[in-house]
Amino acid sequence: MLNLILKDVTVLTAICGGFALLLVIAQKLFSNYGDFKIDINGKRELTVKGGNSLLNSLGDQQIFIPSACGGRGSCGACKCKITEGGGPLLPTEKPLLSKAELADNIRLACQVKLKSDIRIQIPESIFNIRKFKATIAEIVDYTYDTKGITFQLLEPDTISFKAGQYMQLETKPYPGMKQKVVRAYSISSGPKDEHKLQLIIRLVPEGICTTWVHKHLQLNEEVFLTGPYGDFFLRDTEADIIFVAGGSGKAPIKSILEDMEVKGIPRKATYFFGARTTKDLYLTEYMQHFEQSLADFSYVPVLSHSAPEENWQGKTGFVMPYFKDAIRDPKNTEAYLCGSPGMINAVTKSLIEHGIPADKIYFDSFG
Numbered sequence: 001m002l003n004l005i006l007k008d009v010t011v012l013t014a015i016c017g018g019f020a021l022l023l024v025i026a027q028k029l030f031s032n033y034g035d036f037k038i039d040i041n042g043k044r045e046l047t048v049k050g051g052n053s054l055l056n057s058l059g060d061q062q063i064f065i066p067s068a069c070g071g072r073g074s075c076g077a078c079k080c081k082i083t084e085g086g087g088p089l090l091p092t093e094k095p096l097l098s099k100a101e102l103a104d105n106i107r108l109a110c111q112v113k114l115k116s117d118i119r120i121q122i123p124e125s126i127f128n129i130r131k132f133k134a135t136i137a138e139i140v141d142y143t144y145d146t147k148g149i150t151f152q153l154l155e156p157d158t159i160s161f162k163a164g165q166y167m168q169l170e171t172k173p174y175p176g177m178k179q180k181v182v183r184a185y186s187i188s189s190g191p192k193d194e195h196k197l198q199l200i201i202r203l204v205p206e207g208i209c210t211t212w213v214h215k216h217l218q219l220n221e222e223v224f225l226t227g228p229y230g231d232f233f234l235r236d237t238e239a240d241i242i243f244v245a246g247g248s249g250k251a252p253i254k255s256i257l258e259d260m261e262v263k264g265i266p267r268k269a270t271y272f273f274g275a276r277t278t279k280d281l282y283l284t285e286y287m288q289h290f291e292q293s294l295a296d297f298s299y300v301p302v303l304s305h306s307a308p309e310e311n312w313q314g315k316t317g318f319v320m321p322y323f324k325d326a327i328r329d330p331k332n333t334e335a336y337l338c339g340s341p342g343m344i345n346a347v348t349k350s351l352i353e354h355g356i357p358a359d360k361i362y363f364d365s366f367g
């Protein structure tokens with residue numbers, strides 16, 4: 001009887017093993033698309049393995065297209081023009097492309113799978129984006145959910161960027177998370193120190209990258225970042241400036257203020273920092289020091305939910321009602337906003353109502 005059972009188990013195991021082997025062979029056969037060519041701007045030609053996304057295939061060749069959402073098809077940062085190949089437009093791309101972009105063959109590089117040769121056009125500036133190896137030089141707790149992380153660059157060991165731009169940080173697997181992801185973080189330090197970068201990272205409950213940063217990242221650990229990316233930087237004009245950014249949105253504004261300080265830019269500037277309670281305030285004294293070091297700067301924290309026992313003496317409610325005191329000449333004012341899409345929409349609407357031209361309102365949406 002025991003022999004019979006053992007025989008049955010052996011036969012069953014052999015059948016399962018056979019199926020598994022067939023599956024592996026089938027996978028290899030059907031997912032082997034062969035090699036394809038990517039023609040870039042009619043100037044460079046790469047040969048890559050098919051089946052991968054255009055975004056990852058370029059990344060493997062050290063060409064880093066912005067991908068703020070890490071390739072999830074939600075940010076639209078990876079738009080690029082495809083003049084030949086690329087396959088049919090996917091339903092995941094449509095919501096992020098305007099009519100004009102669709103007509104111009106703009107696609108999302110993270111959604112396009114390479115199954116044939118392809119011709120693309122990308123800005124030459126993308127070739128300046130590098131992958132950096134760095135170590136963690138400092139971790140500071142700014143609030144209960146926000147940390148400042150300083151990276152010492154190792155390879156390459158210097159970076160050149162515009163204050164306001166962002167980097168993409170690559171996570172490592174950690175207990176409960178096998179997957180590596182890439183997320184965008186604005187550089188919070190000024191461009192003066194070309195060997196170091198600081199990022200300000202706020203914990204998102206259940207968030208893959210922020211859980212890694214807050215719960216697992218260690219001093220001296222080696223990590224990888226790519227960048228710099230983005231066009232959120234101070235325009236070279238003499239217009240007055242309104243900054244609006246709460247939470248970790250303070251990061252690029254801090255970088256811009258440090259740069260203004262180094263360059264001695266004398267423009268009138270007001271920074272509205274919206275937060276819920278005093279627990280959400282951070283770097284307050286540091287922000288106030290710019291009121292001394294810059295020619296005409298005011299830092300205005302505004303709390304929406306401060307309790308009486310907090311004894312908050314500053315401004316309360318939302319930031320919008322305080323704009324009118326800071327705007328001298330709306331037509332000669334630029335605004336720089338950073339944070340959630342909801343905040344950006346509400347603040348943009350209010351600034352336009354105050355007479356600031358829509359094309360002078362610049363923003364980085366963290367959504």
Ligand SMILES: Cc1cc2nc3c(=O)[nH]c(=O)nc-3n(C[C@H](O)[C@H](O)[C@H](O)COP(=O)(O)OP(=O)(O)OC[C@H]3O[C@@H](n4cnc5c(N)ncnc54)[C@H](O)[C@@H]3O)c2cc1C
Pocket residue numbers: 068069075166181183184185186187200201202203204205206207208209210211230248249251252364365366367
């Ligand atoms: C250009 C740019 C610059 C950015 N700069 C910064 C920065 O300087 N500092 C910073 O802390 N973040 C910044 N972000 C946001 C950051 O890229 C991540 O989206 C965020 O840290 C969450 O990543 P995660 O992997 O922890 O969460 P995920 O695993 O991506 O998300 C987990 C869940 O939380 C939701 N979620 C994602 N983001 C948020 C959020 N911000 N608030 C609430 N819920 C969210 C998701 O929808 C999902 O359900 C920036 C984003 C962009 C596009």
Ligand code: FES
Pocket residue numbers: 066067068069070071072073074075076077078108109110111
């Ligand atoms: S990387 Fe975000 S949409 Fe493609």
